Amino acid sequence: MSKTPSSYVSSPYFQNTTEDLYRKLEALKPSLVQECVAHDPWKLLVAVTLLNKTTARVALPVFWNLMSKWETPWAMSQANERQLRDLIHPLGTYTIRSRRLIELSKAYLIDPPTTYDARPSRPRVPSPSKNSKSTRLKPDLPPLSSPRLREGRVRYPATPISHLPGAGPYALDSYRIFCTTYDDPFSEEWKLVIPTDKELIAYLRWKWAINEHMEWFPETGSTQPATPSYLSRLLIYLALRREGQNMNQILN
Numbered sequence: 519m520s521k522t523p524s525s526y527v528s529s530p531y532f533q534n535t536t537e538d539l540y541r542k543l544e545a546l547k548p549s550l551v552q553e554c555v556a557h558d559p560w561k562l563l564v565a566v567t568l569l570n571k572t573t574a575r576v577a578l579p580v581f582w583n584l585m586s587k588w589e590t591p592w593a594m595s596q597a598n599e600r601q602l603r604d605l606i607h608p609l610g611t612y613t614i615r616s617r618r619l620i621e622l623s624k625a626y627l628i629d630p631p632t633t634y635d636a637r638p639s640r641p642r643v644p645s646p647s648k649n650s651k652s653t654r655l656k657p658d659l660p661p662l663s664s665p666r667l668r669e670g671r672v673r674y675p676a677t678p679i680s681h682l683p684g685a686g687p688y689a690l691d692s693y694r695i696f697c698t699t700y701d702d703p704f705s706e707e708w709k710l711v712i713p714t715d716k717e718l719i720a721y722l723r724w725k726w727a728i729n730e731h732m733e734w735f736p737e738t739g740s741t742q743p744a745t746p747s748y749l750s751r752l753l754i755y756l757a758l759r760r761e762g763q764n765m766n767q768i769l770n
Contacts, residue, residue, distance in 0.1 A: 539749040543728055546756040548721045551578055552692045556700035559679055559693060560591050560626050566689045567618060572609045574717070580609060584619075591630075595623035622683045631678035633701050639674035641687050675710070688715055695722070712739040720759055727752055 551574070555561035564584065568577040583605060588594035594602075603616040631637075679685050679693050691713040698707040709726075713719055719736045726734035732741040733748045744752075 536746055536749070539746060539753065540728065540731075542753055543724065543749065543756070546724070546753065546760060547728075548717065548724055548756065548759070550696075550717060550721055551581065552696045556696035559631055559697050560623070561585065562692055562697060563622055563626075563679065563682060563684055563689055564594070564619060566692050567615055567622070567684050568606070568609060570686075570688055571611075577609055580606060588623075591623040591626040593623075594619060595627060597623075618684050625682050629681065631682070633678060633698075635678055636676035637678065637681040638676050639680040639685070639690060641674045641690070642671045643674050643687055645670040645672045688713070688718075691715065691718055710739070712736065720756065723752060724756060 551565050551569070552562055555565060565577075565581050568581050568584075584594075584602075587605075588597050588602075597620060599616050599620060602619065603612045606612040606615050606619075609615065674680070674687060674690055675694075677685075677690050677693055679697075680690065691711050694711050695708045695713075695718065698705045708722070711718075711722065713722070713736070722736070723734055726732045726741060727744050727749065730741070731744050733744045734741050
């Protein structure tokens with residue numbers, strides 16, 4: 519029998535302690551393909567190109583199919599565009615994506631990223647408002663889809679992949695969260711990322727709680743010590759996401 523969201527928090531057999539809550543959180547780690555391919559920035563860029571504006575349920579089978587046919591930048595740089603387009607067709611915008619993947623692969627071969635050679639980023643992103651406070655949508659749940667509380671726009675920080683085609687905010691956020699940690703397990707670059715993607719936000723909520731025992735606010739990037747109450751709400755939030763339940767139904 520599958521667990522209900524509340525079963526992650528309460529149990530008839532024992533009272534939850536903070537240690538219990540963290541143990542349960544460990545089991546609810548969000549599973550993202552970016553972490554699976556963090557060792558290879560090219561594969562990460564291919565994955566996020568397919569995931570952009572597409573659900574993982576639809577995009578990931580296509581991604582793994584592409585990797586089985588063209589598993590290196592060289593192979594994909596030589597891909598037949600029509601064949602690539604046909605495989606990407608279920609995702610939409612297949613002409614743009616197929617051309618971008620070939621262009622990306624060629625650019626990656628000519629000028630591959632290196633860990634300590636950050637390049638200027640092109641995107642401009644909203645600047646976090648340091649004066650804004652997180653607004654909870656409901657007292658018994660963490661802020662699941664809070665509005666972005668931003669002021670002005672700033673250029674995205676430089677990264678080793680910023681010069682490559684398709685290196686928009688989602689790709690750059692994914693690289694900074696996953697690839698930098700793979701290259702250097704002690705890197706704290708992930709702590710500086712303030713993504714807008716819901717999956718990345720869920721992952722960082724989890725990572726801040728597990729690694730730092732902190733509650734992280736995605737609107738501003740600010741943190742505060744994680745309380746048992748917050749950890750309990752986070753458990754429900756992650757359990758609901760894992761089960762694919764409609765968040766609006768929970769809020770209503």
